[in-house]
Amino acid sequence: MKKILLSSVLLAVLVLGCNQKNKEEKTTEGQVIVKTEEKYSCPMHPEEIGKKGDTCKECGMDLEPVKQAEAGDTKVEITEVSDAVKASVSTDAIIDAYLKIKNALANDDGKEATKAAHDFAQAVSATKTDKITKELLTKYLNITDEAKAQAELIVSNDGKIAQQRMYFAVLSKDITNLIATFGTNKKLFQDYCPMYNEGKSGYWISELKEIRNPYYGSEMLSCGGMIKEIQ
Known part of the structure; x- marks a missing residue:
């Protein structure tokens, strides 16, 4: 009777083991390796x-x-939006100003990044929003207000390029959100550096297919890769 009971328990254990998602195989010593x-x-x-x-x-x-993706990751999925949404606001001047900040940081030029960030804030203020639908206007203002705040932090940290790059990472998320919501007529690339901030915020938008890393500049200029082509 005891043998029958033990055999039943063993069979149940084996069935449970076979239902695991990961494949398993036994070594000659009876140990289990999870593949x-x-x-x-x-x-x-x-x-x-x-x-x-x-x-x-x-x-x-x-x-x-x-x-694996962790809390705090700043990757934003970019999908195609309708022509009507694209026509509601032109993001070209804002994106162009952002790209100037990106290129300045890639060139290790904090002074130029400061100037470009100042111009970025002006580009946001000059963009007309009268054609944006009421439903999208609040989202637009939330994104651009946050973006302007990050640009102002880049300006106020003139001479501290490491800090400027930190705020640029947040700005990059804002710009990616802007593109994801309103689209763009520009051909752009979403790039990623897995080395920056442990891979949690190393994303940026570029007009270049070639990788020019704004987070490390000349230290690791080609570090990273393109994860999505936009347009």
């Missing part, structure tokens, strides 16, 4: 994907496990 489907990518070129043990084709670095 995961973990993805690997290059820390400097996140578009280079492979398996454990592979190296990056761009720089030769070992691929590392892809980090």
